[in-house]
Amino acid sequence: MIKHLRSAADLDADTATLILDTAGEMAALAGREVKKLPTLRGRTVVNLFYEDSTRTRISFEAAAKRLSADVINFSAKGSSVSKGESLKDTALTLQAMGADAVVIRHPASGAPHRLAQWVDGSVVNAGDGTHEHPTQALLDAYTMRSRLGKIDGLRVAIVGDVLHSRVARSNVLLLTTLGAQVTLVGPPTLIPVDIAAALSPATKVSYDLDSVLPEADVVMMLRVQTERMQDSYFPSAREYSRRYGLDAPRMRKLPEHAIVMHPGPMNRGMEIAPEVADSTRSTIVEQVANGVSARMAVLYLLLGGKA
Amino acid sequence: MTSYLLKGVSVLGGAKQDLVIRDGIIADGGKADETIDADGLVALPGLVDLHTHLREPGREDAETVETGSRAAALGGYTAVCAMANTSPVADTAGVVEQVWRLGREAGLVDVQPIGAVTVGLAGTQLAELGAMATSAANVRIFSDDGFCVADPRLMRRALEYVKAFDGIIAQHAEEPRLTEGAQMHEGEVSTRLGLTGWPAVAEEAIIARDVLLAEHVGSRLHVCHVSTAGSVEVLRQAKARGVRVTAEVTPHHLLLTDELAASYDPVFKVNPPLRTRADVEALRQALVDGVIDVVATDHAPHAVQDKECEWAYARPGMVGLETALPVVLSVLGERWDLIADRMSRTPAKIVGLDGHGGELTAGSPANLTLVDPSARRVVDPSELASRSRNTPYAGTTLPGRIVATFLRGVPTVLDGKAVK
Numbered sequence A: 001m002i003k004h005l006r007s008a009a010d011l012d013a014d015t016a017t018l019i020l021d022t023a024g025e026m027a028a029l030a031g032r033e034v035k036k037l038p039t040l041r042g043r044t045v046v047n048l049f050y051e052d053s054t055r056t057r058i059s060f061e062a063a064a065k066r067l068s069a070d071v072i073n074f075s076a077k078g079s080s081v082s083k084g085e086s087l088k089d090t091a092l093t094l095q096a097m098g099a100d101a102v103v104i105r106h107p108a109s110g111a112p113h114r115l116a117q118w119v120d121g122s123v124v125n126a127g128d129g130t131h132e133h134p135t136q137a138l139l140d141a142y143t144m145r146s147r148l149g150k151i152d153g154l155r156v157a158i159v160g161d162v163l164h165s166r167v168a169r170s171n172v173l174l175l176t177t178l179g180a181q182v183t184l185v186g187p188p189t190l191i192p193v194d195i196a197a198a199l200s201p202a203t204k205v206s207y208d209l210d211s212v213l214p215e216a217d218v219v220m221m222l223r224v225q226t227e228r229m230q231d232s233y234f235p236s237a238r239e240y241s242r243r244y245g246l247d248a249p250r251m252r253k254l255p256e257h258a259i260v261m262h263p264g265p266m267n268r269g270m271e272i273a274p275e276v277a278d279s280t281r282s283t284i285v286e287q288v289a290n291g292v293s294a295r296m297a298v299l300y301l302l303l304g305g306k307a
Numbered sequence B: 001m002t003s004y005l006l007k008g009v010s011v012l013g014g015a016k017q018d019l020v021i022r023d024g025i026i027a028d029g030g031k032a033d034e035t036i037d038a039d040g041l042v043a044l045p046g047l048v049d050l051h052t053h054l055r056e057p058g059r060e061d062a063e064t065v066e067t068g069s070r071a072a073a074l075g076g077y078t079a080v081c082a083m084a085n086t087s088p089v090a091d092t093a094g095v096v097e098q099v100w101r102l103g104r105e106a107g108l109v110d111v112q113p114i115g116a117v118t119v120g121l122a123g124t125q126l127a128e129l130g131a132m133a134t135s136a137a138n139v140r141i142f143s144d145d146g147f148c149v150a151d152p153r154l155m156r157r158a159l160e161y162v163k164a165f166d167g168i169i170a171q172h173a174e175e176p177r178l179t180e181g182a183q184m185h186e187g188e189v190s191t192r193l194g195l196t197g198w199p200a201v202a203e204e205a206i207i208a209r210d211v212l213l214a215e216h217v218g219s220r221l222h223v224c225h226v227s228t229a230g231s232v233e234v235l236r237q238a239k240a241r242g243v244r245v246t247a248e249v250t251p252h253h254l255l256l257t258d259e260l261a262a263s264y265d266p267v268f269k270v271n272p273p274l275r276t277r278a279d280v281e282a283l284r285q286a287l288v289d290g291v292i293d294v295v296a297t298d299h300a301p302h303a304v305q306d307k308e309c310e311w312a313y314a315r316p317g318m319v320g321l322e323t324a325l326p327v328v329l330s331v332l333g334e335r336w337d338l339i340a341d342r343m344s345r346t347p348a349k350i351v352g353l354d355g356h357g358g359e360l361t362a363g364s365p366a367n368l369t370l371v372d373p374s375a376r377r378v379v380d381p382s383e384l385a386s387r388s389r390n391t392p393y394a395g396t397t398l399p400g401r402i403v404a405t406f407l408r409g410v411p412t413v414l415d416g417k418a419v420k
Helices: A013-030 A054-066 A085-097 A112-116 A134-148 A164-178 A197-200 A209-215 A226-231 A237-244 A286-300 B065-074 B093-106 B130-134 B151-163 B188-193 B198-219 B229-241 B251-255 B258-263 B275-287 B324-332 B336-351
Strands: A044-049 A070-073 A101-108 A121-126 A155-159 A181-185 A204-206 A216-220 A257-262 B004-011 B015-021 B023-027 B036-037 B041-047 B048-052 B077-082 B110-113 B168-171 B221-223 B247-250 B368-378 B397-407 B412-413
Touching: A013 A134, A013 A286, A044 A085, A054 A070, A054 A101, A054 A121, A054 A257, A054 A286, A085 A101, A085 A112, A101 A112, A112 A121, A121 A134, A121 A286, A134 A164, A134 A216, A134 A286, A155 A164, A155 A209, A164 A181, A164 A197, A181 A209, A181 B015, A197 A204, A204 A209, A204 A237, A226 A237, A257 A286, A286 B041, B004 B077, B004 B412, B041 B336, B048 B065, B048 B324, B065 B093, B065 B397, B065 B412, B077 B336, B077 B368, B077 B397, B093 B110, B093 B130, B093 B229, B130 B151, B130 B247, B151 B168, B151 B198, B168 B198, B188 B258, B198 B221, B198 B229, B198 B247, B229 B247, B229 B275, B247 B275, B247 B336, B251 B275, B251 B324, B275 B324, B324 B397
Parallel strands: A044 A070, A044 A101, A101 A121, A155 A181, A155 A216, A181 A204, A216 A257, B004 B036, B004 B041, B048 B077, B077 B110, B168 B221, B221 B247
Antiparallel strands: B004 B015, B015 B023, B041 B368, B368 B397, B397 B412
């Protein structure tokens, strides 16, 4: 088993599949009256969050607690971090406290890579800058497999602000590893340069959402921050929504079986219309539930559990 | 003054000969007090660096004029040009004279201050360029390095103004709006790493504009740290038209590529950023062709805490004085005349440093360095004489060892060690 999960590229197909299978076992647990496993009793998991992200933090916290780990939440606000302590000194502190795993959310790309050089425990990337968010990709893959029965051969469209999206990068890497065909869709300003060469040669790019939808098994809408128009990535929220938003008429272009995903939080009316978000195709709430199972599987396997 | 006999030395790779250094100059034979067995060693004119950050005044925790001078001497340099982005900025006669005086006191290399183009490097108002030119520091090169003189009207005025005292504007070519938040070269690797890209066009657009401005006003332009293949083409065309432009390339841009950022170790973060293999190849060819005139180190020492952090929060820059010649040797091979030209003669000519970059013949000032080309060295950051440790070559084996350096006949380095 790998030691750290810094990038979805750390996972080969076998490892990724093992995590998804384990997540399935963990999900079965959620139906029981007692939702807790004793597996990580006596182990310490630190949630080191340099960005506000209540959803991700509580998802990891729930995952660690269901495995009976001791959880320490270390938030940048109200801690020594806001007094200017360096990541290295924080790492050495966590090291001295005996953290077995550190889950890190950080605004700077690559912070988990730096952290892994300074702590002995496992490092789990819970989102770093505009780089990656590998557990999101795992829970997305788990959701696709639950709904559609497989990942190999699926045609997945990822739509929106790919340039600034850590979710998109991790998804492209993981889905390609698992045999899906990914098409990135968005205005050219929000598609990063050389994306196929950077992540996977099979990745396709389209600027036309309408032409992609009839061929998609999965359409994943990314959050688009309205501030981006200040930087001239697109002219207005209205124009963005018209060209790249998923509304009800567009949703009808999808094949019957296709699902609609969103990593949240959503901008309803911007990248996704409310009737789409709330439709039966939408997996948005399932994704949240699956997040706990996927993160349980990651912590369980990284910390030496047997599948 | 001790005289030295360099026995069996090869001047620029030529046949073995004896060279006598006496009274600060290369003597026409005769006896000497000390003999150095120079069998197998190559003598080069003392190297001249057009682009050094000595950090004093202001960041003496990263480097001082003295420690930087020692690093320079150990790298084979006899003269370095100290960049103006100190604190306070070298934008007045007072600051450039202070740096110049500190260099004299250290006495290990000639320290030639570069003056800022604009007050506080702020890019809005010309600094007193004339006062710096006529100061004891005798400033000829002016640069806001670290920042681009982005305002085209201000750049035009600066180029025109320094004609009165044969000055040069050395431009840090970086269109600031195209590089907001930039962390590394924009391309495949920046996309994979999720780091904001620094597009090649941000450099090329400024160089293209500036060669046109220099041509328009008939002034001298020097382009700092050229890093892209596209910049090389702009310079090639400008030179073919007769524009008075010179350009430098750093050792690291001749050797390293953006792939190194994948470690997220900011020791590889530098501005302009490491580029692609194709850029490296174009820069090497341009250096050989003379489209790029000189190798300049952009020696940029940084304190440990400014590098031992997240990539985005780290300061850009690498130390380079002690590894420049070995890197160039590894890139160009033992083409000694070419190396002497790009690392000594031409930079000395550009900055107008008399006595540096001369021929190693009788009567010339004895500014020279002795290199053992057969030696191999594994770079160990802890062994650097620089006060900072941010070398990108840690653990790399590089060819060539500086055995001795002489500044006006006085050894600053003997047996590979600094004399003081």
